[in-house]
Amino acid sequence: MNMLVIGCSHHVADASFRERVSFAPNQVSGFLDSYYEKFPESEALLLSTCNRTELYVLADQSDSVPSRMDLIELLASRHDVPVQELDSALYAHRDSDAVSHLFTVSSSLDSMVVGESQIVSQVKQAYELATEARPKSPLIHRMFDAAIRVAKRVSTETKIHENRVSVPSVAINVLAKQIFERLDNKKILVLGAGEMSEETLTYLKAAGANQITVANRTAERAVSLANQFGGQTAAWSELHHQLSLADLVISTTGASEPIVNVESFEPVMKARKQKTLFILDLAIPRDFDDRIGEQFDNVFLYSLDDLQRECERNLNSRKNQWPKARKIVQDETELFFRDTRRRASGSTIAQLKKQANSIKDEELKRLMNRLDSVSDKDREQIEKSFHRVVNKLLHPPLESIREDSATDDGQAEPVGLLDAMKRLFKLE
Amino acid sequence: MNWPEKISITCFAASYLVVLAIELMRMYIPRSAVRSTIKIGFAIAGLFSHTVYLFYRANVSFDQSGLWLGSWFGWSLAGAWLLAAAYLWLIFQKFNSPIGIFLLPVVLGLIGWGSYVGSETQFSAVREKxxxxxxxxxxxxxxxxxxxxxxxxxxxxxxxxxxxxxxxxxxxxxxxxxxxxxxxxxxxxxxxxxxxxxxxxxxxxxxxxxxxxxxxxxxxxxxxxxxxxxxxxxxxxxxxxxxxxxxxxxxxxxxxxxxxxxxxxxxxxxxxxxxxxxxxxxxx
Incomplete structure (x- = not known):
């Protein structure tokens, strides 16, 4: 199997360039059709996400794989990007590097947020589009089945997916769910209407929250945020009353001093009848006096620093999983090539045996025609003798091919020896 | 000898111990579907043998003298059975929670206590019935x-x-x-x-x-x-x-x-x- 991948990702290109070379899902089929018009001898798959656009091409014969420049010209013809610009911006990987790259991508080790789970479904989607464009694509099937298997192994055998690494996602998907069983019946109070509030509310909505109240010193922004997330607004003067009603508070105001201290919080807690309260203080400087979390039993107060520490721990935990995940990718790449080489050499071995047996049978037939009155017992001995000769002659070359296919020299096929064998014995 | 007679306390106690060991392993080894399946398998096997054991012994005791479940021994084992059944239910309620780490020691403690006091401490037949x-x-x-x-x-x-x-x-x-x-x-x-x-x-x-x-x-x-x-x-x-x-x-x-x-x-x-x-x- 021969493989080439060209493309760009967030590692090498900024968002504006990635946008210029990306494909919408409905454009992929058209592109693959034009690819097959030009290069019918190979198979292709296009992976296009917000962080990467990559074209994978595969073929049994190395001369059937288009060159890097062929692919760049094809991409340039579909996008309004000069060939020279693409040439300098796109990376290319071949054969074992290409396979290893695909496995790394599918297992999210190459993602912007390492360990995110979206990439594997994007790879699956690209795989489906490729097989729709050309249903008979045996190499694509093998390659991408393996890629999805590797992604699954990395996901189940490491903890790389387990811990979230952004502040709002840790706050809602990790912390809030450890306190509350469900969020759809919880009252959410948002203090301030900044970007962090918006991002946190996105996670809250996804988690089912629907009783949202926004309080902001500037009413306009509060109304806009409340409308965006189907919530309501409250006057800033009602702050303490709203605090007594809420289950979860997200605070992101730009106040230069805490807006709630222990003294002002005591009556709130009395009014709440000590009901559990989760406060996410995402403001800098803090909106809530830190002592509130220490002095009241059922109040869980987390500041931005606490959450960032949590994110860093999670990120470090993912980094610790990196070598293990890389080892899986490396092992699977070697396994894939060993299997590919075994398949390639298997077909040559079968051909060689068939050819040798055919010669043996012909010669045996000729000999028997020339000999008179050979007993059945002698005939059997002669046949066995011919068989042994063929086997003994074939044993060393076949053994060499098998040994060669078992070694890992980074080649998709045991090229040198297999080619030599094919040429020496005039195999197809 | 019929098959329920062959089931001993060791059978279900050992099953619960295996489940507890698997629960404890989660602290050190990442989640795996295989481990969860084995855990549920052992929990079901333990509860099944526990149930058969209780029914069989209760029948035998009732035929002989009175309600076997009325003894400290039977009472402890029946209590352990209720908690083991609750554990199995909770596994499906909270699939990834280590509830067994807290609950199974109580189950095993009750089984151990029952075994320690033995079955000779029977209630009197008049009161049992x-x-x-x-x-x-x-x-x-x-x-x-x-x-x-x-x-x-x-x-x-x-x-x-x-x-x-x-x-x-x-x-x-x-x-x-x-x-x-x-x-x-x-x-x-x-x-x-x-x-x-x-x-x-x-x-x-x-x-x-x-x-x-x-x-x-x-x-x-x-x-x-x-x-x-x-x-x-x-x-x-x-x-x-x-x-x-x-x-x-x-x-x-x-x-x-x-x-x-x-x-x-x-x-x-x-x-x-x-x-x-x-x-x-x-x-x-």
Whole structure:
């Protein structure tokens, strides 16, 4: 199997360039059709996400794989990007590097947020589009089945997916769910209407929250945020009353001093009848006096620093999983090539045996025609003798091919020896 | 020898031990579907053999003398069975929570206690076969199991709450407990249910004494078993009703403390019952 991948990702290109070379899902089929018009001898798959656009091409014969420049010209013809610009911006990987790259991508080790789970479904989607464009694509099937298997192994055998690494996602998907069983019946109070509030509310909505109240010193922004997330607004003067009603508070105001201290919080807690309260203080400087979390039993107060520490721990935990995940990718790449080489050499071995047996049978037939009155017992001995000769002659070359296919020299096929064998014995 | 006779305590105790070992492994080894399947398989196998064992022994004992479940031995094993069944139910309710780490030691403790006291400590046949004795025994059994379950939820709540307060969530790794809200709700429910069952047990115990006395209504309040039972029942009523009416006592931490105290009361009462030989045919 021969493989080439060209493309760009967030590692090498900024968002504006990635946008210029990306494909919408409905454009992929058209592109693959034009690819097959030009290069019918190979198979292709296009992976296009917000962080990467990559074209994978595969073929049994190395001369059937288009060159890097062929692919760049094809991409340039579909996008309004000069060939020279693409040439300098796109990376290319071949054969074992290409396979290893695909496995790394599918297992999210190459993602912007390492360990995110979206990439594997994007790879699956690209795989489906490729097989729709050309249903008979045996190499694509093998390659991408393996890629999805590797992604699954990395996901189940490491903890790389387990811990979230952004502040709002840790706050809602990790912390809030450890306190509350469900969020759809919880009252959410948002203090301030900044970007962090918006991002946190996105996670809250996804988690089912629907009783949202926004309080902001500037009413306009509060109304806009409340409308965006189907919530309501409250006057800033009602702050303490709203605090007594809420289950979860997200605070992101730009106040230069805490807006709630222990003294002002005591009556709130009395009014709440000590009901559990989760406060996410995402403001800098803090909106809530830190002592509130220490002095009241059922109040869980987390500041931005606490959450960032949590994110860093999670990120470090993912980094610790990196070598293990890389080892899986490396092992699977070697396994894939060993299997590919075994398949390639298997077909040559079968051909060689068939050819040798055919010669043996012909010669045996000729000999028997020339000999008179050979007993059945002698005939059997002669046949066995011919068989042994063929086997003994074939044993060393076949053994060499098998040994060669078992070694890992980074080649998709045991090229040198297999080619030599094919040429020496005039195999197809 | 028929097959139920071959099932011994070791069979199900060993199954529960394997499940506990698998639960403990989650603290060090990442989640795996295979491990979860093995865990559920062993839990089901343990509960099945436990059920067969109880049925078989109960039948044999009933044919011979009286209700085998009325002995300390059978009572402990039946209590352990209830908790093991609750564990299996909770596995499916909270698939990834390490509830077994807290609950299975109680199950194994009850099995160990039952094995330690042995099956010779039988109730007398006359008392076992009265309807009030049956109700008394079954209600106390279920009530005890529910108090133990509440104790487990309470302990889990306090550990989880402490961890959240100290902001060390990620250090827990695979040791993810159910949410505080869930633990509080189930601790409250177990408090209420245990009050109901132990109340039924207490009242049926009094009724049994009344029906068994020819000299009129005589309740021996001076007996420590009676008054500790009354105190436990009173406490559970107070805790259940109090936590419903007085909102601040529904604070999760307070509910957890209430179920822990209930468990301590129960252990104290069972200890007294054991020492005065209540269940072995002594007075009352």
């Amino acid at each position: 009265s309807i009030w004795s049956m109700v008394h025994g079954v209600a106390l059994l279920i009530g005890t199991a529910v108090v133990a379950l509440g104790f487990v939820f309470g302990v889990m709540y306090l550990i989880h709450s402490r961890r959240l307060k100290s902001k060390s969530i990620s250090k827990s790794g695979q040791f993810r407990l159910p949410s505080l809200e869930w633990l509080q709700r189930y601790a409250e429910r177990s408090l209420l249910a245990s009050a109901c069952f132990l109340g039924i047990g207490f009242v049926s115990g009094i009724a049994r004494n009344l029906t068994g006395t020819s000299s009129g209504i005589v309740i021996p309040w001076q007996n420590p078993v009676i008054w500790t039972s009354a105190v436990l029942f009173g406490w559970l009523i107070f805790a259940s009703i109090g936590s419903r009416i007085y909102q601040p006592s529904r604070n999760g931490r307070k509910v957890a403390m209430l179920v822990l105290v209930s468990f301590l009361f129960l252990v104290l009462e069972l200890g007294i019952v054991w020492w005065v030989g209540h269940a072995t045919g002594g007075e009352p």
